[in-house]
Amino acid sequence: MPVVTIAQSKGGAGKTTLTLALASEYAALGGIVTVLDADRQNSMVNWYNDRLAEDRAGTGITVVDASQLRDVDIGNAIKRAKADASLVLVDSEGTSNFKTAYAAQDSDYVVVPTRSSRLDLERTVETSEMLARMCKGIQFRVLITQTGQVARSKAELEIDRQISSAFPTFDERMHTLDAFRAMSNYRMTLNEVQQAGLAKCERARAIAQGVLATILEDLKGKDRVNG
Ligand SMILES: Nc1ncnc2c1ncn2[C@@H]1O[C@H](COP(=O)(O)OP(=O)(O)OP(=O)(O)O)[C@@H](O)[C@H]1O
Ligand SMILES: [Mg+2]
Numbered sequence: 001m002p003v004v005t006i007a008q009s010k011g012g013a014g015k016t017t018l019t020l021a022l023a024s025e026y027a028a029l030g031g032i033v034t035v036l037d038a039d040r041q042n043s044m045v046n047w048y049n050d051r052l053a054e055d056r057a058g059t060g061i062t063v064v065d066a067s068q069l070r071d072v073d074i075g076n077a078i079k080r081a082k083a084d085a086s087l088v089l090v091d092s093e094g095t096s097n098f099k100t101a102y103a104a105q106d107s108d109y110v111v112v113p114t115r116s117s118r119l120d121l122e123r124t125v126e127t128s129e130m131l132a133r134m135c136k137g138i139q140f141r142v143l144i145t146q147t148g149q150v151a152r153s154k155a156e157l158e159i160d161r162q163i164s165s166a167f168p169t170f171d172e173r174m175h176t177l178d179a180f181r182a183m184s185n186y187r188m189t190l191n192e193v194q195q196a197g198l199a200k201c202e203r204a205r206a207i208a209q210g211v212l213a214t215i216l217e218d219l220k221g222k223d224r225v226n227g
Contacts, residue, residue, distance in 0.1 A: 002219050003078055003088040005107040007131075010123035011094030014113040014145035016043045017180050019091040021208035022215075024189035026087050027060035034085035036066040036077055038103055039093040043184070050187045059189055066090070071098040075106040096126060101134045108222070109215055110140035113174065114163065116147060116156040121163060128167060139218055142167040143211060145174040149203075172210040179204035 004022070006015045016039070023033045037044035048063035062085070066077045074090075081088045090107065092100040104110050112127050114120040124142060131138055142163055147156070163169060174180070179199040183190060186198055190208060194201035 001082045001086050001088065002109060002216075003082065003090070003107040004109045004111060004215060005090040005092060005100065005104045006111050006113065007092050007100050007104055007127055008112050008114060008120075008123060009094065009096040009100075009127050009130075010114070010120045013094070013115055013120055013123075014143075014174060015039075015094065016091050017184070018111065018113050018143065018145070018174065018211075019044060019089050020047070020183045021174075021180060021190060021204070022212055023061045023087075023089055024183065024191060025205065025208045025212050027189060028191045031060060031087055032085045033061045033087045033089060034081040035061065035063045036074070036081055036088065036090045036103070037063055038066045038074060038090055038099050040067045041093070042067060044091050047184060047187050054187075056187070059192070061189070066099075067093075069099075071102055074099050074103045078103065078106045096130065101130055104131060104135045104138060107135075107138065108219055110135070110138055111211070111215070112140060112142045112167075113145045114142055115145055116152075116159045116163070118159060121159055124163065124167070139222060140168065141170050141214070141218070143170045143172070143174055146176045147173045149175045170211055170214055172207045172214075174207055174211070175203065177204045 044063045045065045090103045114124045179201040182193045182199040
């Protein structure tokens with residue numbers, strides 16, 4: 001039961017969207033996912049509560065509010081979540097804070113979403129420094145988000161190059177797609193959005209599946225090293 005924290009101290013980089021996409025694709029494979037919402041904005045909790053209110057909870061995804069816990073108690077919440085789920089995701093807040101650092105300490109893996117902008121890159125450096133200081137040896141990758149599928153500016157491509165040379169990155173880019181936005185707009189998983197015909201989902205699902213597969217492969221590699 002791997003625990004994956006989505007961390008990035010820059011707001012709006014795509015943490016919650018990525019959390020939803022990964023939870024969607026893992027649950028679509030029949031897996032049981034618990035999401036710990038460690039962000040006081042409670043985006044994931046609101047998504048889940050709206051589903052409960054409409055009797056639409058049954059997807060294999062449960063969301064637990066971890067935002068009101070003391071920072072030091074997030075580890076216990078992770079432990080409890082691991083008992084019930086085959087994947088635990090922690091959606092963290094868009095600030096630099098101890099709750100995220102402690103969650104990462106108790107995780108097997110961290111994903112750091114970042115847009116191709118200098119402002120995001122600065123916060124990506126901050127997040128990776130936090131990981132290096134507080135979670136020595138933790139596996140992480142940076143995921144470039146909210147990019148156009150085709151036309152990209154020279155400046156964006158240069159920032160991408162800097163990110164890829166400084167950090168381990170995913171081959172996938174999380175393009176700006178209606179399907180990703182539809183998950184929060186309609187309180188749905190990606191496959192529900194697809195089934196309801198609310199947005200074109202093939203590309204979004206392939207990206208989410210690719211990111212999920214890379215995380216699971218990386219974790220398998222770790223198990224091999226640790227025997
Ligand atoms: N790949 C994407 N395609 C389309 N829209 C996206 C994508 N990623 C994020 N967005 C949109 O950008 C906004 C910010 O994304 P999101 O809420 O996921 O970021 P966040 O990192 O969780 O923010 P915060 O730090 O405030 O928690 C949202 O309106 C979301 O719908
Ligand atoms: Mg968020």
